[in-house]
Amino acid sequence: MSTPTSPRTGRLLPARAAWLRAHAWAHRGPVRAAVTKVVLTLVGVVVIVAGIAMLVLPGPGLVAIVMGLAVLAAEWDWAKALLHRARIRLEAARAATLPRNASWGRRAAVAGSAAALGAASWVFSAVLMGASPAVVTQAWTSLVSLGG
Known part of the structure; x- marks a missing residue:
């Protein structure tokens, strides 16, 4: 090494x-x-x-x-x-x-999949910790509104 x-x-x-x-x-x-x-x-x-x-x-x-x-x-x-x-x-x-010569579409698909997995795990962990679906929905709406 x-x-x-x-x-x-x-x-x-x-x-x-x-x-x-x-x-x-x-x-x-x-x-x-x-x-x-x-x-x-x-x-x-x-x-x-x-x-x-x-x-x-x-x-x-x-x-x-x-x-x-x-x-x-x-x-x-x-x-x-x-x-x-x-x-x-x-x-x-x-x-x-994600090879170095991957197309733009493939890179976007991998990034989108990673974001979806992260969001799903965030929602799942919030529900497991006892948050009501309304709280999760409100938090998700606030998070999405920050992005755009």
Whole structure:
């Protein structure tokens, strides 16, 4: 995996440079490295468990699971490999759904489908949380009036 550098200057990107400094500091001694590994492992597992809970509760479950894996990837190679495989599969799905040379109509259809899915999930979650159909209709009318 290549180190991200600025295309203009060829130097390390600021975030990457800061990460490398923090990683070097955390692994300066054996005790500090062990404590760092334990803390990052616990934080990563807690975030993943919270993400799994958010799959059935309100909240961004998949985002939390990926964030937990990213925390674990800081110390564990298997998590880094899992994130890499997920990135490759997501890129393949994106390319299959919306290739770079897709027509304007196909792009509009995908955007419209995504908007419809988002609106349907919003209405469904509002009803699940106990909102009456009248409240959902009024909120939907207000939301649509904002757009145009």
